[in-house]
Amino acid sequence: MTIEELNTAAPEIVREKLTQCCGSHAWVEQMVRLRPFADRNALLSAAGAVWNSLQPEDWLEAFSHHPKIGAKSASKWSSDEQRGMQTASSETASTMHQLNLHYERKFGWIFIICANGKSANEMLASIQSRIRNDSATELSIAAREQSKITQLRLEKLLDE
Numbered sequence: 001m002t003i004e005e006l007n008t009a010a011p012e013i014v015r016e017k018l019t020q021c022c023g024s025h026a027w028v029e030q031m032v033r034l035r036p037f038a039d040r041n042a043l044l045s046a047a048g049a050v051w052n053s054l055q056p057e058d059w060l061e062a063f064s065h066h067p068k069i070g071a072k073s074a075s076k077w078s079s080d081e082q083r084g085m086q087t088a089s090s091e092t093a094s095t096m097h098q099l100n101l102h103y104e105r106k107f108g109w110i111f112i113i114c115a116n117g118k119s120a121n122e123m124l125a126s127i128q129s130r131i132r133n134d135s136a137t138e139l140s141i142a143a144r145e146q147s148k149i150t151q152l153r154l155e156k157l158l159d160e
Contacts, residue, residue, distance in 0.1 A: 001157055003043065007036035020077070021153035022146070023065025026058040027051060040158055047154055051147045059143045062150075063109045068100045069123055077153055081116045088120030096120070099127045106131065107138055114148035 001009075001017060009017075011032050018028045030050045037043040067078055070085045070093055085093065103111045111127050118126075130138055 001160055003037055003039055003158065006043070006158075017157055019065075020075075021157060022047075022051070022062050022150040024051075024054060024058045024062040026054055027062065027150075040155075043158075044151055044154060047150055048147060051143075051150060056139060056143075059139065059146060060109055062146050063112050063142060066110060066112060066149075068097075068104075068110050069113065069115060069127070070096045070100065070120075077156060081114075081149070081152070084115060084117075084119045084123060092120045092124055096124055096127065099124070099131060103127060103131050107135055109142065112142040112145045112149070114145050114152065116149075116152055 006014060006017070014032050014035070015028055018031050022028065027047075027050055030053075031047065034046050034050070037046060067075070067082075069082060070088070085096070088096070100111055111130070113123055113126055115123055130141060133141065
């Protein structure tokens, strides 16, 4: 999808495409209203600004649209982004699964990391480190990771 197509497509089509990039309804609606975007950089800049203006409940809604690290996903983008887990040893995969469960019980949302280009061991080290955070710190980190994922997916959308 080009910037021109994003700017001129019917709102329902744009909503569908943007929801693939970020699952926050508030983010999607604000992005639809901000059209037209002058270029790719304007789109990416707006995406970050809108994300940073959202409330924690909007962030949590976006998190809920992701599969857990290591889980199978119907989304090609999620599968590609988590490619590092595909070669994980059974021990690493099992540990990641257990830590995902512990993380979700502790914080109330799934572990969010921009996994693109990361190995299974890097993702495992990240969850092991971040699980020690307090909720406010971790929510802030997870929100930054979601923003990275959104930016990456917007780039993929524009490259389709």
